[in-house]
Amino acid sequence: MSKRTIKDLLKKPEIVGIGNQVTVQGWVRTKRGNNTIAFIALNDGSIVHNIQIVAELSQFDENVIKKVTTGASLRVTGKLVESQGKGQAVEIQASEIVVLGSADPELYPLQKKGHSMEYLREIAHLRPRTNYFGCVLRLRHAMSYAIHTYFHNHGYFYMHTPIITASDAEGAGAMFTVTTMDLNNVPKNANGEVDYTQDFFGKHTCLTVSGQLEGELGALALGKIYTFGPTFRAENSNTPRHLAEFWMIEPEVAFFDIVDNMDMAEDFIKFLVRFALENNMDDLQFLNDMFDKELIERLHFVVDNKFVRLTYTEAIDILIKSGRKFEYKVEWGVDLHAEHERYLVENHFKKPVILTDYPKEIKAFYMKLNEDGKTVRAMDVLFPKIGEIIGGSERESDYEKLLQRIRDLHIPEKDVWWYLETRKFGTVPHAGFGLGFERLMLFVTGMQNIRDVIPFPRTPQNAEF
RNA sequence: UCCUCCUUAGCUCAGUUGGUUAGAGCACCUGACUGUUAAUCAGGGGGUCCUAGGUUCAAGUCCUAGAGGGGGAGCCA
Numbered sequence: 001m002s003k004r005t006i007k008d009l010l011k012k013p014e015i016v017g018i019g020n021q022v023t024v025q026g027w028v029r030t031k032r033g034n035n036t037i038a039f040i041a042l043n044d045g046s047i048v049h050n051i052q053i054v055a056e057l058s059q060f061d062e063n064v065i066k067k068v069t070t071g072a073s074l075r076v077t078g079k080l081v082e083s084q085g086k087g088q089a090v091e092i093q094a095s096e097i098v099v100l101g102s103a104d105p106e107l108y109p110l111q112k113k114g115h116s117m118e119y120l121r122e123i124a125h126l127r128p129r130t131n132y133f134g135c136v137l138r139l140r141h142a143m144s145y146a147i148h149t150y151f152h153n154h155g156y157f158y159m160h161t162p163i164i165t166a167s168d169a170e171g172a173g174a175m176f177t178v179t180t181m182d183l184n185n186v187p188k189n190a191n192g193e194v195d196y197t198q199d200f201f202g203k204h205t206c207l208t209v210s211g212q213l214e215g216e217l218g219a220l221a222l223g224k225i226y227t228f229g230p231t232f233r234a235e236n237s238n239t240p241r242h243l244a245e246f247w248m249i250e251p252e253v254a255f256f257d258i259v260d261n262m263d264m265a266e267d268f269i270k271f272l273v274r275f276a277l278e279n280n281m282d283d284l285q286f287l288n289d290m291f292d293k294e295l296i297e298r299l300h301f302v303v304d305n306k307f308v309r310l311t312y313t314e315a316i317d318i319l320i321k322s323g324r325k326f327e328y329k330v331e332w333g334v335d336l337h338a339e340h341e342r343y344l345v346e347n348h349f350k351k352p353v354i355l356t357d358y359p360k361e362i363k364a365f366y367m368k369l370n371e372d373g374k375t376v377r378a379m380d381v382l383f384p385k386i387g388e389i390i391g392g393s394e395r396e397s398d399y400e401k402l403l404q405r406i407r408d409l410h411i412p413e414k415d416v417w418w419y420l421e422t423r424k425f426g427t428v429p430h431a432g433f434g435l436g437f438e439r440l441m442l443f444v445t446g447m448q449n450i451r452d453v454i455p456f457p458r459t460p461q462n463a464e465f
Numbered sequence: 466u467c468c469u470c471c472u473u474a475g476c477u478c479a480g481u482u483g484g485u486u487a488g489a490g491c492a493c494c495u496g497a498c499u500g501u502u503a504a505u506c507a508g509g510g511g512g513u514c515c516u517a518g519g520u521u522c523a524a525g526u527c528c529u530a531g532a533g534g535g536g537g538a539g540c541c542a
Contacts, residue, residue, distance in 0.1 A: 030502085032505095083500090105494095106492095108475095111503095112503055113477085113491055113492075118535070173541065233541070242540080242541070242542085390542080
């Protein structure tokens with residue numbers, strides 16, 4: 001008697017063989033039938049599809065069948081047979097059904113009909129049992145695996161950068177303080193300020209907003225590294241594209257310039273999307289059929305087409321010449337707003353766009369200054385609907401120029417002395433970028449809201465489950 | 466944080482210019498049906514109309530405040 005996943009039975013029935021006994025375990029999605037026969041759709045999470053369990057009611061205790069309701073967990077043993085009905089190739093002719101756990105149909109929050117995304121978020125503890133979220137979780141796994149696979153195959157090393165950090169040098173955003181101090185009785189110094197010398201680390205510490213600066217330290221030793229870990233932003237952002245806790249992938253490569261960086265970013269994203277198309281077609285097909293009729297087409301489009309590359313200056317030119325009335329005025333020097341990026345990606349080019357060489361004033365201190373003295377070698381990868389999916393740059397590798405930028409921006413040198421030393425000792429050109437994992441998931445799943453592609457979303461005023 | 470929309474049965478939603486007992490589909494319960502495909506058919510139960518005030522003879526409906534949620538914007542990945 002072999003226990004098998006439903007995926008094995010549906011995809012490789014020859015493993016068991018038609019006519020042979022098999023045991024499956026899972027959760028009931030629906031039960032239909034009449035007073036002589038019942039059809040139970042059983043799902044075990046191994047695949048989006050259910051296996052049909054056929055039960056001749058004369059062979060079963062009425063009280064057992066009565067407990068077979070949507071949400072109940074079962075162990076079913078029976079014969080794997082070719083289905084007499086349409087809609088599935090094989091099914092199980094049940095000889096034994098054990099209800100492992102019942103689910104009171106009056107109380108079970110999930111029904112066989114569709115629910116709204118908003119409602120499912122409120123029951124995130126049961127949301128993994130829905131078809132759609134099963135697809136999301138399987139795809140999250142597939143993309144995580146693909147990320148490690150891509151980097152491993154290209155000679156990168158996975159580096160673990162700290163979650164708790166004392167530096168906010170990047171200025172990437174508001175941070176969450178990490179402390180063990182008694183908040184009802186915070187120690188103060190002579191100036192009346194919080195005395196962090198009495199805190200656990202003896203200084204003010206926060207959750208990381210980026211592993212990049214530490215990642216650079218690794219790249220300037222191992223050549224190619226990447227990080228893939230949780231990242232935290234304390235901004236009061238309430239949008240379908242932001243989370244307070246998310247996962248970020250940050251490759252960093254020595255001897256890479258901005259063009260190498262763009263080539264790698266494009267190749268990397270295309271690899272990931274291709275991986276999903278090749279390994280998770282059942283999940284993608286379900287999401288395509290139920291939520292987003294153009295999903296698969298869009299994924300193919302990204303894999304098959306070169307990303308458009310242009311400079312910030314060229315983009316500004318296109319925006320001005322478009323004659324469009326934008327809410328935010330377009331002129332050289334301003335940061336591009338969502339409406340501008342959307343115009344470029346969705347209206348003008350109609351494909352992913354990589355923008356480079358932004359004015360130094362609107363970008364971070366560590367980006368390499370161009371010869372013009374006005375722009376830096378930044379690159380943003382812009383995707384339809386999602387906007388910025390990747391942000392990166394070639395880094396400033398010249399000690400004097402970097403020091404000057406640090407002083408211009410009034411960044412305390414005592415906080416970044418270690419970062420500066422990488423440019424003092426054996427500096428090399430290098431580049432890297434950050435990819436928001438959940439933004440990638442938005443693109444790959446076609447979901448509309450970032451809260452629907454992470455198991456337990458953390459957003460302002462919400463840390464349930 | 467700003468703008469805007471929404472909140473009515475377990476779920477999704479309708480509810481007209483304010484008017485008698487607030488509806489539908491699905492779910493649930495009962496029954497019918499020998500292979501169903503979100504099964505079908507018949508019947509039944511199920512409501513703090515988000516909360517608190519207010520206007521009115523009369524409020525699900527109008528006004529004020531609050532709570533929760535969606536969308537857009539900003540910040541960014």
